[in-house]
Amino acid sequence: VFEVNWDAEMAEKGGYPHFMLKEIYEQPAALRRVMADRVSPGKIELEEINLSTEEIKDFNKIYILACGTAYYSGMIGKYVIEELTRTTVEIDVASEFRYRDPIVDDKTLVIVVSQSGETADTLAGLRLAQQKGARVLALTNVVGSTIPREADEVFYLHAGPEIAVASTKAFTNMVAAFYLLALYIAKIKDTVSREELAVYIDELLKLPKLAAETLESSEEMIKGRARDYHLQRDAFFIGRNTDYTLSLEGALKLKEISYIHAEAYPAGELKHGPLALIIEGVPVIAIATRMSLYEKTLSNIKEVKARGADVTAITFRGEKEVEKSVDHVLYIPKINELFSGVLAIIPLQLLAYYTAVEKGYDVDQPRNLAKSVTVE
Amino acid sequence: VFEVNWDAEMAEKGGYPHFMLKEIYEQPAALRRVMADRVSPGKIELEEINLSTEEIKDFNKIYILACGTAYYSGMIGKYVIEELTRTTVEIDVASEFRYRDPIVDDKTLVIVVSQSGETADTLAGLRLAQQKGARVLALTNVVGSTIPREADEVFYLHAGPEIAVASTKAFTNMVAAFYLLALYIAKIKDTVSREELAVYIDELLKLPKLAAETLESSEEMIKGRARDYHLQRDAFFIGRNTDYTLSLEGALKLKEISYIHAEAYPAGELKHGPLALIIEGVPVIAIATRMSLYEKTLSNIKEVKARGADVTAITFRGEKEVEKSVDHVLYIPKINELFSGVLAIIPLQLLAYYTAVEKGYDVDQPRNLAKSVTVE
Numbered sequence: 131v132f133e134v135n136w137d138a139e140m141a142e143k144g145g146y147p148h149f150m151l152k153e154i155y156e157q158p159a160a161l162r163r164v165m166a167d168r169v170s171p172g173k174i175e176l177e178e179i180n181l182s183t184e185e186i187k188d189f190n191k192i193y194i195l196a197c198g199t200a201y202y203s204g205m206i207g208k209y210v211i212e213e214l215t216r217t218t219v220e221i222d223v224a225s226e227f228r229y230r231d232p233i234v235d236d237k238t239l240v241i242v243v244s245q246s247g248e249t250a251d252t253l254a255g256l257r258l259a260q261q262k263g264a265r266v267l268a269l270t271n272v273v274g275s276t277i278p279r280e281a282d283e284v285f286y287l288h289a290g291p292e293i294a295v296a297s298t299k300a301f302t303n304m305v306a307a308f309y310l311l312a313l314y315i316a317k318i319k320d321t322v323s324r325e326e327l328a329v330y331i332d333e334l335l336k337l338p339k340l341a342a343e344t345l346e347s348s349e350e351m352i353k354g355r356a357r358d359y360h361l362q363r364d365a366f367f368i369g370r371n372t373d374y375t376l377s378l379e380g381a382l383k384l385k386e387i388s389y390i391h392a393e394a395y396p397a398g399e400l401k402h403g404p405l406a407l408i409i410e411g412v413p414v415i416a417i418a419t420r421m422s423l424y425e426k427t428l429s430n431i432k433e434v435k436a437r438g439a440d441v442t443a444i445t446f447r448g449e450k451e452v453e454k455s456v457d458h459v460l461y462i463p464k465i466n467e468l469f470s471g472v473l474a475i476i477p478l479q480l481l482a483y484y485t486a487v488e489k490g491y492d493v494d495q496p497r498n499l500a501k502s503v504t505v506e
Numbered sequence: 507v508f509e510v511n512w513d514a515e516m517a518e519k520g521g522y523p524h525f526m527l528k529e530i531y532e533q534p535a536a537l538r539r540v541m542a543d544r545v546s547p548g549k550i551e552l553e554e555i556n557l558s559t560e561e562i563k564d565f566n567k568i569y570i571l572a573c574g575t576a577y578y579s580g581m582i583g584k585y586v587i588e589e590l591t592r593t594t595v596e597i598d599v600a601s602e603f604r605y606r607d608p609i610v611d612d613k614t615l616v617i618v619v620s621q622s623g624e625t626a627d628t629l630a631g632l633r634l635a636q637q638k639g640a641r642v643l644a645l646t647n648v649v650g651s652t653i654p655r656e657a658d659e660v661f662y663l664h665a666g667p668e669i670a671v672a673s674t675k676a677f678t679n680m681v682a683a684f685y686l687l688a689l690y691i692a693k694i695k696d697t698v699s700r701e702e703l704a705v706y707i708d709e710l711l712k713l714p715k716l717a718a719e720t721l722e723s724s725e726e727m728i729k730g731r732a733r734d735y736h737l738q739r740d741a742f743f744i745g746r747n748t749d750y751t752l753s754l755e756g757a758l759k760l761k762e763i764s765y766i767h768a769e770a771y772p773a774g775e776l777k778h779g780p781l782a783l784i785i786e787g788v789p790v791i792a793i794a795t796r797m798s799l800y801e802k803t804l805s806n807i808k809e810v811k812a813r814g815a816d817v818t819a820i821t822f823r824g825e826k827e828v829e830k831s832v833d834h835v836l837y838i839p840k841i842n843e844l845f846s847g848v849l850a851i852i853p854l855q856l857l858a859y860y861t862a863v864e865k866g867y868d869v870d871q872p873r874n875l876a877k878s879v880t881v882e
Contacts, residue, residue, distance in 0.1 A: 403875070429882070499782055
């Protein structure tokens with residue numbers, strides 16, 4: 131549906147019309163790299179992290195700091211780490227953390243997340259945390275940038291260069307990094323058994339292949355949705371648990387490049403306000419991959435449907451019940467529900483991308499935004 | 507500018523055209539009631555709370571649970587309690603908390619907040635927290651409702667009956683309750699000196715009078731803003747620290763009754779995405795009452811102004827610098843900046859109210875919403 135004008139830049143873009151699409155398609159390979167040398171069947175080793183078993187057991191909380199997309203990866207991280215390790219995880223936007231004398235000390239593990247490693251507020255948060263005696267672990271993509279140079283421990287994301295302003299493969303690898311960290315800490319703290327760990331790892335190792343499958347199976351349907359979405363001004367993303375945290379990133383993508391006022395809500399919060407904005411034709415994207423909460427989310431879907439919303443659900447292949455209640459369903463391959471974020475984000479990235487293309491926007495360089503925010 | 511049709515109901519409404527406006531104007535009196543018998547010069551006593559000094563010192567974290575407006579009062583509570591008492595405060599939407607096996611034990615003080623005392627998810631969160639051994643303190647308005655009956659400790663808000671669906675005076679009293687709790691805990695934990703405490707209390711005691719002043723001084727200007735806002739579809743609220751947490755409630759009010767897609771952001775997050783939506787004429791409301799962050803917020807205001815936003819700032823009387831950078835300034839009386847939320851919310855409530863009236867909506871009964879959410 132869109133016209134591609136091939137030019138010299140296309141070589142760099144590997145045949146893709148935009149860096150963003152190229153980077154979306156690089157996700158299976160990027161996921162392979164973030165796991166390489168770190169995960170193998172039954173085994174997870176993070177050799178770059180020099181924290182002793184005693185130190186890890188000694189932390190009484192983890193504090194995640196980041197901005198924008200990296201912050202949303204941290205939201206997923208919070209849920210997954212708490213669930214797997216039973217450690218309290220606080221999370222704060224770096225620009226808030228740095229100015230509010232946060233409660234952090236030498237019993238806190240601070241995790242800072244930044245694709246570029248140069249995000250000004252995140253760097254300031256890192257320094258403040260260190261002054262307060264915390265150990266700082268950086269999740270960063272750009273090797274040798276300031277944040278990993280100053281952090282105590284570094285986990286490189288290995289997503290490869292990311293050029294498009296809207297982050298895709300770096301985000302996915304941040305989320306995958308949190309999965310690895312959660313399992314690594316859970317193993318040390320003995321909050322998952324050896325057998326459970328082996329099962330989780332088997333699931334993790336499937337992600338690159340399943341991400342490729344998700345790309346292939348979503349593309350055509352998403353193009354269709356984008357044709358509808360390009361006429362919309364608003365959109366709401368709902369979900370519960372990790373599906374909610376992922377909704378935040380889905381909404382951000384649609385804001386950043388498609389200029390649609392998209393907003394995410396925990397599905398259970400709809401009745402407490404946002405439902406007033408749900409009228410005939412308003413697009414709602416419901417993510418429903420946490421199967422223990424499936425019926426609850428379905429009930430929220432029916433609420434918005436009853437008000438005339440145009441609902442697109444994202445769920446696992448085979449979960450056909452939702453079809454009765456929504457306008458469109460996008461199926462992703464089955465994976466342990468704790469790790470569904472890495473797959474479910476893919477159609478949301480494609481939706482933002484194709485909607486922006488339909489609208490004729492500059493996908494790789496959205497208005498007002500920079501790739502790396504190196505000033506406050 | 508709006509036509510008022512007087513009818514029989516008006517007696518109940520005390521001469522106001524809607525319950526919401528009546529309740530907005532009852533805030534000075536409601537604030538007096540929430541402090542009566544609890545605060546006097548130099549002294550704060552919460553006799554209804556049966557927690558010993560040892561128990562309070564023993565809690566290693568506080569966990570706030572609520573939905574909607576009550577949740578946003580809790581966000582302010584989190585910031586203020588952490589600042590004054592140096593106790594870690596977690597906060598969660600009740601519908602999320604109840605389904606994610608939260609990390610809560612007998613060292614946790616759980617504070618649940620619900621105007622009606624019947625909010626289904628909050629009640630379920632309370633029960634779960636008690637099962638896990640936590641002590642639960644309820645902030646509730648309706649005496650004898652289920653939540654205070656089941657909670658271990660109860661702090662009644664004494665806001666009086668609230669009929670309008672969109673909460674105003676109950677919200678303000680929730681925020682005031684958190685101020686009292688924060689000072690009470692700070693006194694016991696000795697994180698503020700006796701002299702500081704006396705100064706904070708003097709400020710608290712000024713709130714009812716200053717709320718009345720704020721009502722009087724904002725009304726006309728807000729009516730003018732509402733005439734502009736009733737044509738808008740979107741709005742963004744920005745602020746830092748407690749000004750950010752208050753922005754969340756300001757945005758919710760505009761959503762609930764004016765059906766404007768309003769969204770709040772920490773001002774420092776603008777560059778990480780939402781700035782893409784700021785174009786010519788988009789309304790931005792900037793709250794700037796945290797004076798140590800004033801220059802930072804001003805710099806964010808200039809960013810949105812440079813993109814053509816129509817900016818209304820809320821700040822303290824006398825802070826004239828901002829006038830150079832914005833279209834409209836709404837001044838509130840000077841108060842200790844930690845407690846500015848109770849005053850700064852008033853113009854935001856009036857803005858939502860008058861915008862809804864301009865649009866001809868049913869202010870007291872907005873579409874799709876109920877006063878008390880007693881089902882999931």
